[in-house]
Amino acid sequence: MSCLAVDENEFLQLLIAFDEMSSSSSDEEEQKERPRKRPFKHRKSKGVVMFRDDDGELKVLPPTMSLWYNMYCQTGCQERMSDFHSKFRRRFRLPYDQYRELVEMCTADSMKEDGTSLFKRWRPGKKAALTGKPAAPLELLVLTTLRYLGRGWTFDDLEECTAISEEVIRVFFHQFIKFGSTTLYNKYVGPPLTVEDAIDLCIREYEAAGFPGCVGSMDASHVEHQRISFKHRQAHLSFKLPFTSRTYNIVTSHRRKIFSTTDGHPARWNDKKLVRYDDMASTLHDGTNPLCNLIFEL
Structure with a gap:
């Protein structure tokens, strides 16, 4: 009896599948023969001016x-x-x-x-x-x-x-x-790699100004950044500016050649904290920069 029940179920499933296939094919034929009510839209040439x-x-x-x-x-x-x-x-x-x-x-x-x-x-x-x-x-x-x-x-x-x-x-x-x-x-951004390059790029200007051995000028620069989330707003408000900003520590020469710059940091950070992320300043402090071999006289 169980075998006959299985055969009946399979026969019913085949009938249902055949009925669905025939109905779907008839629907497709009707869609092909049915005329389109709305014509296809043609794109017009759009322009700014x-x-x-x-x-x-x-x-x-x-x-x-x-x-x-x-x-x-x-x-x-x-x-x-x-x-x-x-x-x-x-x-x-x-x-x-x-x-x-x-x-x-x-x-x-x-x-x-x-x-x-x-x-x-x-x-x-x-x-x-x-x-x-x-x-x-x-x-x-x-x-x-x-x-x-x-x-x-x-x-x-x-x-x-x-x-x-x-x-x-x-x-x-x-x-x-x-x-x-x-x-x-x-x-365009990079420090002098040798002492000879430093002499050609920046040393002479600083010697004329009374700073022998100086290889660059360093300071933090603020760039306005308005889209700051509210939870980070206080960290990006400095005591110098009335708006939120990011700050970058930049080392340049007197000829406006950029030697090094950090990534953007919150404007509330002071120069003593920001300089820790400057690669050029860190290598000069550690003695691993080639410019540390620069010899000068006071």
Whole structure:
């Protein structure tokens, strides 16, 4: 009797499965034959800035026709104004030649094929996979980062000047910060490795000022940081500033060459505590720095 009960159960399960398969196939056929009530939506070309051409047709303004591109990115733009370099230095906190060098470094990074590129999506000549439009120019994106850091503009302000969406500018900004903390930091920040380098870079200026044997000037620098959680607010309020900030201990030469810097720490920490995290100051104190062999006369 038990064998017959098992056979009946299996037969019922097969009937249920067959019924479900037939109903699902019929539903699929009905969906195929059923006409679509709403037509498919076609995406319209969206843009940040619009303009009218000679025929009066409203079109999307490409970034290569924006205000900043015509003023700063075109070849020979620095020859149009007599005070171009002084205005560029004041507006972007960087000389124009160094800006072009920075653009070349970002372009070289975008050409990497080893998977370590931070700017691959903005490679010159590359087009977006969905829209087929060319990527935003790196020249403009670097300008947006310099203005954001130098004058505290918002991404919405930069969108108006470059015809690049604020989301693209935001994504590029975070990639540029990562690029600056790795590639640019390793290239431009570093102490003298030998006594001869120290003499060429900094010793002569300090000897003229009456400080023979000095290799750098050290102090803490505060950088405003508003987005601090409430439980950490008191630790980031110093007695010097009315706002929350992070503090960095920096060693520089008289020629404004940065030798060493610490990570960000709470602004409430004083210089005596902060200097313990400075590698250059610690190695000079321990006697393990090559500059400890520097001989000078008082």
